[in-house]
Amino acid sequence: MKNKEKKKKQSLVEKAKLFVKDYRRQLPLQMMVIPGIIFMIIFCYMPIYGLTIAFKSYTVIDTIDSAKWVGWANFKIVATDKYFWQSVINTLGISFLKLLIGFTTPIILSIMIYELRDGPFKRIIQTISYLPHFLSWIVLGGMIINWLSTTGLLNQILMAVGLVDNPTNFLLDSGKYWWIASLSDTWKEAGWGTVLYLATMAGIDPTYYEAARIDGAGRLRQITSITLPLMKTIISLNFILTISGLLKSNLDQTLVLMNSQNQAKAEVIDSYVYRMGMTQGDFSYATAVGLGVSVVSVILLVTANKITGKINEESVL
Amino acid sequence: MNVTVILLITIIILVPLLNVLASSFSGSTALAEGGFIFFPKEWSLDNYRAVFKDTSIWKAFFISVAKTVIGVVTHVFFCAMVAFALSKKDLRGRKLYTVMGIITMFFSGGMIPTYLLMKQLGLLNNFMVYILPQLFSYYDVVILMNFFRQIPASLEESAQIDGAGVWKIFLSIAMPLSKPALATIALFNGVYQWNDFMTAKLYMTNKDLYPVQMKLYEIIVQQQAQSMNSIGNVALSTTSKGIQLATIVVTTVPIIIIYPLLQKHFVSGMMLGAVKE
Numbered sequence: 096m097k098n099k100e101k102k103k104k105q106s107l108v109e110k111a112k113l114f115v116k117d118y119r120r121q122l123p124l125q126m127m128v129i130p131g132i133i134f135m136i137i138f139c140y141m142p143i144y145g146l147t148i149a150f151k152s153y154t155v156i157d158t159i160d161s162a163k164w165v166g167w168a169n170f171k172i173v174a175t176d177k178y179f180w181q182s183v184i185n186t187l188g189i190s191f192l193k194l195l196i197g198f199t200t201p202i203i204l205s206i207m208i209y210e211l212r213d214g215p216f217k218r219i220i221q222t223i224s225y226l227p228h229f230l231s232w233i234v235l236g237g238m239i240i241n242w243l244s245t246t247g248l249l250n251q252i253l254m255a256v257g258l259v260d261n262p263t264n265f266l267l268d269s270g271k272y273w274w275i276a277s278l279s280d281t282w283k284e285a286g287w288g289t290v291l292y293l294a295t296m297a298g299i300d301p302t303y304y305e306a307a308r309i310d311g312a313g314r315l316r317q318i319t320s321i322t323l324p325l326m327k328t329i330i331s332l333n334f335i336l337t338i339s340g341l342l343k344s345n346l347d348q349t350l351v352l353m354n355s356q357n358q359a360k361a362e363v364i365d366s367y368v369y370r371m372g373m374t375q376g377d378f379s380y381a382t383a384v385g386l387g388v389s390v391v392s393v394i395l396l397v398t399a400n401k402i403t404g405k406i407n408e409e410s411v412l
Numbered sequence: 413m414n415v416t417v418i419l420l421i422t423i424i425i426l427v428p429l430l431n432v433l434a435s436s437f438s439g440s441t442a443l444a445e446g447g448f449i450f451f452p453k454e455w456s457l458d459n460y461r462a463v464f465k466d467t468s469i470w471k472a473f474f475i476s477v478a479k480t481v482i483g484v485v486t487h488v489f490f491c492a493m494v495a496f497a498l499s500k501k502d503l504r505g506r507k508l509y510t511v512m513g514i515i516t517m518f519f520s521g522g523m524i525p526t527y528l529l530m531k532q533l534g535l536l537n538n539f540m541v542y543i544l545p546q547l548f549s550y551y552d553v554v555i556l557m558n559f560f561r562q563i564p565a566s567l568e569e570s571a572q573i574d575g576a577g578v579w580k581i582f583l584s585i586a587m588p589l590s591k592p593a594l595a596t597i598a599l600f601n602g603v604y605q606w607n608d609f610m611t612a613k614l615y616m617t618n619k620d621l622y623p624v625q626m627k628l629y630e631i632i633v634q635q636q637a638q639s640m641n642s643i644g645n646v647a648l649s650t651t652s653k654g655i656q657l658a659t660i661v662v663t664t665v666p667i668i669i670i671y672p673l674l675q676k677h678f679v680s681g682m683m684l685g686a687v688k689e
Contacts, residue, residue, distance in 0.1 A: 117504045123578040124497045128509055131494035134548040135512055141529050142521020148528075159528065207418050222675060223422050226429075229667050229674065231607035233625045237632045237660045238432050241653070244639075246446030248431045267640075286425065290678065347610060351629060354636055365523075372524040373614065385522040 149383040155376065162379070169383035179384060182367040183342075185273070185360055190341040192277035198337050200281055201288030202330065206318055208289060209296045221293075224286025236351030239279055240266060269357040276348060276361070295329050296322060331403040339396030342388050364388050436460070436657035443654055459654035463662060466655075471620065472627035473662075479542040479623055480605040488598050490547045492590070495556035496582045513550040523614070530615055537618040542611055546604075552597050559593040560586050596677045599670065606666060624663050631656050 118125060144159070149169055151162035173179055204224070211217040227235070242248045243265040250262035265271050303321050312320065344363035353361040362370075364384065372381030431449055436459055438452030445453070463469055497503060498510070520526070526545075535541040563586060571581050587594070612626035622630070635652045 114504060117502075121500075121502075121504055124500060124503060125505075127493050127497035127578070127582075128503070128505075130490065131548055131553070132509060132512065134490075135516055135550075137533075138529070138545050138548070139516040139520065142525040143519055145521050145525025145528055148525065158532075159525075204418075204421065207414055210414055211418070220418055220422055223425055225675065225678075226671065227425060229603055229607075229671065230664060231609065231625055233607075233609050233629045233632070234660050234664055237628060237656055238428065240632065240636065241432060241435065241657065242428055246444065248428060248449065251446060251449065282425070350613070351632060354640070356640075368523055373527070378524050378528065382522065382524045385524065389522065 146382060146386055148379050149386045151379055153379040153382075165379075169379050170387060172380065173383055173387060178362070179364075179367060181359065182362045182364050186342055186344045186363040186365075188273045189276045189344065189363065192273055193280055194337055194341070196277055197281040197284065197288075198334070200285040201292060202326075204285055205289035205292035205296065206322060209293060209322070210314070210318075221286075221289075224289065226286070227283045228287035230283070232345065232347035233351055235279065235283060236348065239275070239352065243275070266352065266354060267356040269360040272352075272357045272360040275352065276345075279352075280345065280348065291329065291333075292326060295326055299325055331406070335396065335399045335403055338399035339392055341395060342392050432657060433661060436654070436661045438654070440651050440654055459658035460662075462651075462655050463658045468619070468622075469624070469627060469659065469662075472622050472624040475539075475621060476606060476623040476625070479539070480602055483543050483546050483605040484598050484602045486543055487546055487549070487552075487601050488594055491549060491552045491597065492556055492587060492594065493582070494548070495553045496560055496586050497578075498553065499557045499560035513553065516550050527614060536615050537621065538615075539621055541615045542605070542608075542623070545611075546601075552601075555597065556590065556593055559590045563589050592677070599674050599677050602670070603667065603674070624659075628656075628659050628663050631659055 148159055148162060150164060150166060151157075151159075152165045152168075153159070153162040208217065208220060208224075211220070244250075245262040245264050249265065250259070253259045254262065265275065299322065304317055307317050307321060342364060344365045346363075346365040346369060349361060349363050349366040350369075353366065368381045368385045371377050371384065427449065434448070434450050434452055435443060437455055437457070438448075439454035439456035439458065442448070442453040498506060500506075503509075521529075530536060530541060530545070535544065567585055568581050571585060576584075607625060609623070609625035609629055612621070612623055613629070616622060616626065631652070635656050638652060
């Protein structure tokens, strides 16, 4: 018994010695990694440690360590905060519309682009549809405000077609905000969303289609029996990521499109955290909201992965 | 049928963009009346004249260029350096480093703890807040690591025999051979830096350090408030609307200029970063 332990100790010492020796030999290489490690400790792990203020009552004169522990008190207030729950409803409402429109549009669009013959037309279509992705939300927000104003593009088109008689400013109508948020997001990202799908489709063996054609399968049949089944994995991966992001919201978009008239429907979780923390200075409370929401997001991710795993017989993540 | 639908979608994307461009060249009375899509009743360069006369916009433009250029160069170099060392399979402690990196991909402290950290580090109202927190990204390290691994070991060995040190191999063999990956990361990081407005919104109160996106945000918010309050004062709100439109166009020009380059690189970048989404 004792001998064994002694041996173990010895081998541990030897291992440590070997480690030090190797480390010394690799010193120049190690010096290249260390800045990265220091960066991660400061900019990633310190804020994670900072999450503890969700369980404290932090005031401006405190440091993270000196603040008093209050347990679950902040979370209890969050649970009964009706403004918080309104922001949850808004986030979910916008997210579900995005799931409905923003998730399906790129799939349909990529199939349509894939069916086009290769050539300048296809390239031009792709160039145009990717472009909005690279515009910032501030730029796009400014554009949207103009399009939806009383003298803007949308009112002009609707009046020309005869759908409305009097122009209205759509952004001042809170009932329309969820649609504005989700549709504008789809407008911006749908083209970009096709890139990954198109790359996957480019990898499909063309002989599949030839064989199907010989068997008399039409274009639609080829799409439903070859293209879509082969994209199952990538589509489910995207689906899982979308589901786990249901409680995530677009802060840039919200900050630029929200105004005093539509705030009741436009306030999402992220903008609520921003308002409580940055504007009102209630750091502990805002952190509690953020932390609670991230925990639920992780649960969503795991659940979505399990469900699609059952459908696909193998989990994607 | 398919072609028609695709054309329609393209029009839905293109028409609003061209409408903004046309409106930015419209005189203020024509802008107030509306009633055009591509051809304003009265062309004018007044909006642009007003924008270019405003020194605060020039300043913001300069800050944006500085933050983008410095940010991209330092980010790419820093990530490549770490990735190069991590790409060596026999590196001691590599497992621990990798786990530390992967954790950062899934967990973060969020808005408030990060803000408190920046405050503690003295980065509020400091230009370095655009650069320092953006130095490192484990996603990009993973992409570069995979690239460095593909470099034939014999190349490095022969360099080693010739007496080249780690840095020499990194700078004169690994970096030049990974240009496509470096370019992809540089371009995407560049777009991020140019478009980023949250950093300024969270950490900057000093208007002299506003990047152009933050400046634009300020103009938009002001104009919104004006048009909501001063319904009677049409002239005032339409001039500022014109300035807002011209600023939007000016802010977007750099993106349009590098767009062809971006397009060349982003399909490969997307595939490299398939896990990234």
